[in-house]
Amino acid sequence: MVAYNISSSFADTLRHRRQKLAQLIDFPVILWSGSNSPRNFKANTYTFRASSHFLYFAGLPLPNAAIRLEAGKLELFIDDPEPGSALWHGETPKRAEIAEKIGADVARTLSELKHRGSNAASIPVQNYRTSLVQSQVLHRDIASPSDLAGLDLELAKAIVTLRLTHDAGALAELRKAAAVSVAAHKAGMVATPKAKQEAEVRAAMEGVIIAQNMTTSYNSIVTVHGEVLHNEAYHHPLQSGDLLLADVGAETEMGWAADITRTWPVSGKFSATQRDIYDVVLAAHDACIAKIRPGVEYGDIHLLAATTIAEGLVDLGILQGKPEDLVEIDAHALFFPHGIGHLLGLDVHDMEDLGDLAGYEDGRKRSDRFGFSYLRLNRPLHPGMLVTIEPGFYQVPAILNDPQNRAKYQNVLNWERLSQFADVRGIRIEDDVLVTSDGSEVLTAALPNDANTVENLVTNVSN
Amino acid sequence: MVAYNISSSFADTLRHRRQKLAQLIDFPVILWSGSNSPRNFKANTYTFRASSHFLYFAGLPLPNAAIRLEAGKLELFIDDPEPGSALWHGETPKRAEIAEKIGADVARTLSELKHRGSNAASIPVQNYRTSLVQSQVLHRDIASPSDLAGLDLELAKAIVTLRLTHDAGALAELRKAAAVSVAAHKAGMVATPKAKQEAEVRAAMEGVIIAQNMTTSYNSIVTVHGEVLHNEAYHHPLQSGDLLLADVGAETEMGWAADITRTWPVSGKFSATQRDIYDVVLAAHDACIAKIRPGVEYGDIHLLAATTIAEGLVDLGILQGKPEDLVEIDAHALFFPHGIGHLLGLDVHDMEDLGDLAGYEDGRKRSDRFGFSYLRLNRPLHPGMLVTIEPGFYQVPAILNDPQNRAKYQNVLNWERLSQFADVRGIRIEDDVLVTSDGSEVLTAALPNDANTVENLVTNVSN
Numbered sequence: 001m002v003a004y005n006i007s008s009s010f011a012d013t014l015r016h017r018r019q020k021l022a023q024l025i026d027f028p029v030i031l032w033s034g035s036n037s038p039r040n041f042k043a044n045t046y047t048f049r050a051s052s053h054f055l056y057f058a059g060l061p062l063p064n065a066a067i068r069l070e071a072g073k074l075e076l077f078i079d080d081p082e083p084g085s086a087l088w089h090g091e092t093p094k095r096a097e098i099a100e101k102i103g104a105d106v107a108r109t110l111s112e113l114k115h116r117g118s119n120a121a122s123i124p125v126q127n128y129r130t131s132l133v134q135s136q137v138l139h140r141d142i143a144s145p146s147d148l149a150g151l152d153l154e155l156a157k158a159i160v161t162l163r164l165t166h167d168a169g170a171l172a173e174l175r176k177a178a179a180v181s182v183a184a185h186k187a188g189m190v191a192t193p194k195a196k197q198e199a200e201v202r203a204a205m206e207g208v209i210i211a212q213n214m215t216t217s218y219n220s221i222v223t224v225h226g227e228v229l230h231n232e233a234y235h236h237p238l239q240s241g242d243l244l245l246a247d248v249g250a251e252t253e254m255g256w257a258a259d260i261t262r263t264w265p266v267s268g269k270f271s272a273t274q275r276d277i278y279d280v281v282l283a284a285h286d287a288c289i290a291k292i293r294p295g296v297e298y299g300d301i302h303l304l305a306a307t308t309i310a311e312g313l314v315d316l317g318i319l320q321g322k323p324e325d326l327v328e329i330d331a332h333a334l335f336f337p338h339g340i341g342h343l344l345g346l347d348v349h350d351m352e353d354l355g356d357l358a359g360y361e362d363g364r365k366r367s368d369r370f371g372f373s374y375l376r377l378n379r380p381l382h383p384g385m386l387v388t389i390e391p392g393f394y395q396v397p398a399i400l401n402d403p404q405n406r407a408k409y410q411n412v413l414n415w416e417r418l419s420q421f422a423d424v425r426g427i428r429i430e431d432d433v434l435v436t437s438d439g440s441e442v443l444t445a446a447l448p449n450d451a452n453t454v455e456n457l458v459t460n461v462s463n
Numbered sequence: 464m465v466a467y468n469i470s471s472s473f474a475d476t477l478r479h480r481r482q483k484l485a486q487l488i489d490f491p492v493i494l495w496s497g498s499n500s501p502r503n504f505k506a507n508t509y510t511f512r513a514s515s516h517f518l519y520f521a522g523l524p525l526p527n528a529a530i531r532l533e534a535g536k537l538e539l540f541i542d543d544p545e546p547g548s549a550l551w552h553g554e555t556p557k558r559a560e561i562a563e564k565i566g567a568d569v570a571r572t573l574s575e576l577k578h579r580g581s582n583a584a585s586i587p588v589q590n591y592r593t594s595l596v597q598s599q600v601l602h603r604d605i606a607s608p609s610d611l612a613g614l615d616l617e618l619a620k621a622i623v624t625l626r627l628t629h630d631a632g633a634l635a636e637l638r639k640a641a642a643v644s645v646a647a648h649k650a651g652m653v654a655t656p657k658a659k660q661e662a663e664v665r666a667a668m669e670g671v672i673i674a675q676n677m678t679t680s681y682n683s684i685v686t687v688h689g690e691v692l693h694n695e696a697y698h699h700p701l702q703s704g705d706l707l708l709a710d711v712g713a714e715t716e717m718g719w720a721a722d723i724t725r726t727w728p729v730s731g732k733f734s735a736t737q738r739d740i741y742d743v744v745l746a747a748h749d750a751c752i753a754k755i756r757p758g759v760e761y762g763d764i765h766l767l768a769a770t771t772i773a774e775g776l777v778d779l780g781i782l783q784g785k786p787e788d789l790v791e792i793d794a795h796a797l798f799f800p801h802g803i804g805h806l807l808g809l810d811v812h813d814m815e816d817l818g819d820l821a822g823y824e825d826g827r828k829r830s831d832r833f834g835f836s837y838l839r840l841n842r843p844l845h846p847g848m849l850v851t852i853e854p855g856f857y858q859v860p861a862i863l864n865d866p867q868n869r870a871k872y873q874n875v876l877n878w879e880r881l882s883q884f885a886d887v888r889g890i891r892i893e894d895d896v897l898v899t900s901d902g903s904e905v906l907t908a909a910l911p912n913d914a915n916t917v918e919n920l921v922t923n924v925s926n
Contacts, residue, residue, distance in 0.1 A: 037500045038589040039512045040718075040809070041816035044681050046509040049502045086861035087800060090691030126501040128591035203674035211666035213698050218507050228553030235676050255503075337550060346503070353504040398549035 006059075011103030013169030014059050017162060019072040021057070024158035027151050028070040028120040030113070031057060032134055034127035035064050047215060052346035052353070053123050053159055055255040059102050066113055067104075068120065076104040077113045113137055121151035123159070126353065145354050160358045163345055165384035170345065171434070173256035174386060177214070178432055178443040180250040181258035184208040185447050188222070188246050189264055189457040192238065198222050199234035205248045214250040217257035217348045221247035226263060226426020227394040229338060240267040243274055245426050249348060257348045259388050260444050261430035268459030270451055277393050277424045278451050280312030284391035285429045285449065288340060292381060292389075292433055292440040299378045302340040305391045306332040306371060317417040331412050333371035334399055341388035342376035344432055349376060350386075383437045390430030395421075469522075474566030476632030477522050480625060482535040484520070487621035490614050491533040491583040493576070494520060495597055497590035498527050510678060515809035515816070516586050516622055518718040522565050529576055530567075531583065539567040540576045576600055584614035586622070589816065608817050623821045626808055628847035633808065634897070636719035637849060640677070641895055641906040643713040644721035647671040648910050651685070651709050652727055652920040655701065661685050662697035668711045677713045680720035680811045684710035689726060689889020690857040692801060703730040706737055708889050712811060720811045722851050723907050724893035731922030733914055740856050740887045741914050743775030747854035748892045748912065751803060755896055755903040761840045761850065765803040768854045769795040769834060780880040794875050796834035797862055804851035805839040807895055812839060813849075844898045849906070853893030858884075 021029070033054040036045035050061040057074070058067045065078040076099045081092045099107035117137035124145050125131050135141045142148070148156050166174065184205040191204030202222040209216055223231040224238060226245030238244065247261040263278065265271075270278060284305045291304055310323040310332045318335075319326055326332060343350035343358060351358035356366065361379040366372075377387060395418075399405060432443045448454060484492070496517040499508035513524040520537070521530045528541040539562045544555050562570035580600035587608050588594050598604045605611070611619050629637065647668040654667030665685040672679055686694040687701060689708030701707065710724040726741065728734075733741060747768045754767055773786040773795045782789055789795060806813035806821060814821035819829065824842040829835075840850060858881075862868060894907045911917060 037509060039509075040515050040589060041812065042589070043815065044811060046500060046502075047682060052503050087859055088691075088693045090688065090694060091860070126503060126505070197676070199676040200674040203670040203672075206673055207666040207670035209666075210669055211663040213660070213662040219510060225553065228551075230551045231553060348507060349504065352506065396550055397554070 006101060007169075007172070009169065010059060011101065013167060014057060014074070015072075015103050016167065018057055018069050018074055020162055021069060021158055022072040024161060025121075025154055026071075027154075028068060028116075029155055030066055030068050030117060030120045030122050030137065032122070032125050032130050033058065033062050033065040034125050034130045037127060050255065051123075051125050051127075052255060052351070055346055056159070056163060059254065060098065061253065061255060062098065064110065066110065068113070068116055073105045074103065075106045075108060075116075076102065077108050077110050079110050119151075121155040123152065123156060124148075124353070148354070148357075156354050156357055160351060160354065163351055164343070164358065165382065166345060166386055166434070167384075170256065173252045173254055174258070174345070174432075175443060177217070177250045177252050177256050177258035178260075179446070180209055180212045180214055181248065181260045182444055182447040184248055184250060185246060185260055185262050186457060188248070189262070189454065192244060192264065192266055192458050193268060195238055197234065197238060198224060198236050198244070201238070201244060201246065202234050202248075205246060209248075209250045212250070214252055217249045217251035217259065221245065221261075224266070224425070226392075226428065227396050228426070229394070229396075238266045241271065241423055242266045243270075243424065243427060245428055247428065247430065251348075255346050257344060257346065258432055258444065259344055259348050259430060260432065260447060261390055261392075261428040262447065262449065262454065263427045263429065264454045264458050268455055270455065271423055273421045274424050274427075275451050276316055277421060278427055280309060280316070281391050281393050281427050281429050282449060282451070283312055284308040285389055285431070288389045288391065289431070289433055289440060289442060292387075292435060294382050294435060294437065296381050297379070298340075298381055298387065299372075299375065301389070302372070302375050303327065305340040305389075306336065309336050309391060309393065316421075317414055318421065319412055320414060321412050326412060327371065329408075329412070330369055330371035331409055334405065334409060334413065335393045335395070336391060337370070337374065337394070337396065337399060338392065339372075339375035339377065341390050341430070344386045344388055352376070381435045383435055385435040386443070387433055387435070388430055389433050390428055392426065392428035393424065394426040395424065469564060470632075470635070472632065473522060474564070476630060477520060477537070478535075478566050479630065481520055481532050481537055483625055484532060484621055485535040487624060488584075488614075488617055489534075490617075491531060491579075492618055493529055493531050493580060493583045493585050493600065495585070495588050495593050496521070496525050496528045497588050497593045500590060513718065514586075514588050514590075515718060515814070518809055519622070519626060522717065523561065524716065524718060525561065527573065529573065531576070531579055536568045537566065538569045538571060538579075539565065540571050540573050542573050582614075584618040586615065586619060587611075587816070611817070611820075619817050619820055623814060623817065626814060627806070627821065628845065629808060629849055629897070630847075633719065636715045636717055637721070637808070637895075638906055640680070640713045640715050640719050640721035641723075642909070643672055643675045643677055644711065644723045645907055645910040647711055647713060648709060648723055648725050649920060651711070652725070652917065655707060655727065655729055655921050656731065658701055660697065660701060661687060661699050661707070664701070664707060664709065665697050665711075668709060672711075672713045675713070677715055680712045680714035680722065684708065684724075687729070687888070689855075689891065690859050691889075692857070692859075701729045704734065704886055705729040706733075706887065706890060708891055710891065710893065714811075718809050720807060720809065721895055721907065722807055722811050722893065723895065723910060724853055724891040725910065725912065725917065726890045726892065727917050727921050731918055733918065734886055736884045737887050737890075738914050739779055740884060741890055743772060743779070744854050744856050744890050744892050745912060745914070746775055747771035748852055748894070751852045751854065752894070752896055752903060752905060755844060755850075755852075755898060757845050757898060757900065759844050761803075761842055761844060762835075762838065764852070765835070765838050766790065768803040769799060772799050772854060772856065779884075780877055781884065782875055783877060784875050789875060790834065792871075792875070793832055793834035794872055797868065797872060797876065798856045798858070799854060800833070800837065800857070800859065800862060801855065802835075802838035802840070804853050804893070807849045807851055815839070846898055846900045848898040850896055850898070851893055852896050853891055855889065855891035856887065857889040858887065
């Protein structure tokens, strides 16, 4: 285990979190960290990621650990390293040292947890083997987040309440993740002129993250095919007319995430059509961020993005009609099929392991409308929430070639005009925005997004 | 899924492998690829790695797939992408296209596998969810590699027989992995003078691998604390008197691995004591490689390393006595506690998922001797085998401060002399060596390992 770089207020932050939890629920809670997932054989594992709920209250990414929370008290359950471990892994912190770091009230071996499970609530873990242990200790199966009921559901709702509002400890980590992600994107722009394939730009970006002892918070998207929303291939050659879309974010050692997308021209110069669309997406981005303040509905932010994009496309002659009417029939979603953003915190889609429990206000459900069904967040905003704002424009063949869509939108979509924008496959601009008491703060603002400055970042260094 | 860069002989290679399997066993075989392992939530997964046995016969890293092999025929079981998939993942190859690429005789949906499991043998998968499917299809539990019996054990032995000897298709991939790993190590040396912490050197090395669209074949070790054998921390500052030990290898898209270690001085200049020990390790490395040829026992290679290291330490006045006698009492293992190497192929410890079935010749068991118990390979060598040769010298506190060791070795270890080598915490030199019909070929030979050239690689670029 790593010698973590812990601030002096670390244990206080954790204590404060569990005290707040104790104000919301009056039953014991057990949270597991998970264990290493084997890759191709047992000793060759994926890089361990602790459960986010565990991280929120225990702070450290400890494999094979659990915590029990009750009335503001923290019990840590973890085994000391095995006797032979020092040869392979060096001297690692003992249970008592870890307990002290995180301010645990008691520290016990894992086996002592066996008799502490009755009446405790918990949250399903991702790691399958850990879920078996969890069932044994709790004497019941809570393997599926969609089945949460009773105390587990109460716990999940309480955790959502806490994690929706980032405290100072969380924000310090989130700012670190944002800063490194900004540096990664700049490095990606700088690396583009000499890169021959997408993978080289990805390497430049992830190199910055690795060099800071962080990981990526999700599988990077670095592609000239931005129209494939979750593209995880990096083998395409970079050609001078291409736009490169990079959706890359860092995660701190303690698990806090950033999530940034920029789109830049491989040549360092947007074509006129690329710049036209880019500016439409940027206008939506800016309008959404300008609107963020406490009390505003995030769903309205999405609607604003949709309307602004529709408006821009009308101005360009691609869509025809009144923007509001176009949004009414989901015409914006032909080009902007996903949501305007999501919660961000320990998870890049924060608390998505709980389904829509965090993203959707109690009593709300996903819309089945084409233009709204992918919206991951539908709540009024409040100070301390961190959200992404990520409008985009994509020419997705699966959408634009769909016969039903072609029929439905034949009167509002000017295909001939659209064909002039063939060099725009996908554009997205994404920043991480903290809701503050009087508006918002863009944590990723240090990364430029206006077309001219982006061009300069790409080209200046190629000279 | 990626559009794989497949050579024209790809399907022939796979056909040849299953035909050879059919010469060894006469029952049907089902192998699963595994599925994505969730990281912190279901949609945020670790980068998928297919099971190595699946990869050997099916060639492509397809998630959620299975193959059935019988009498040299290949049936592929995989579902076509779901209808909504194109939006998020783009157009991905259909079952029929994949079947054609890999030369499958038949292609079916996954559900059709349900009734094809009786009498089939298989190998346990690492992915836990897949192991549940496996049990359902086979109507039995084969979750543990140590429990293999009957047809499963026969299958495992047949696969070991095949995978122990690399064919031309495998060697082409292994050479690619080796070449990229060599480039990564050179980049690491070059990056060292400007790096402030280990993570920066790691970033330079892994950046080379990512830029080539490859992954690391194991979690990199890049550390100034080489005495911690499996050090996965990268936060230590680089100080001018330090040695940096880097054990980093690339894995090709199709899953074939390389495994290289170099140790270099952070300052670009070995101290006299560092160079003395470095040359002892290098002498062992060179002696072992010189001895590799068909028919030689790998255990004897390990013994040669132990003896050469003991001899070198006697020459330096650290150990006292005859090298052979010192090895007899495991005195070499005070400083060289691990084995001289292991098999290399689709896994960095090839087929270690099968325990010692691949590493140890039938009927042989691990020694319980301190100096031999960590030896992962104990077989006579034959052409087409790929092994690592990785002698090392470490001052491991857990070993050297052990009271039993101090008592046992008090007459052969000169503590005062050893204390003069305090600036040597850990050195390892590792290359990947192919056994050929008339000797050996070092696949990683393009990476220098003599002290002078290593120094030049580090310093030339700092000037």
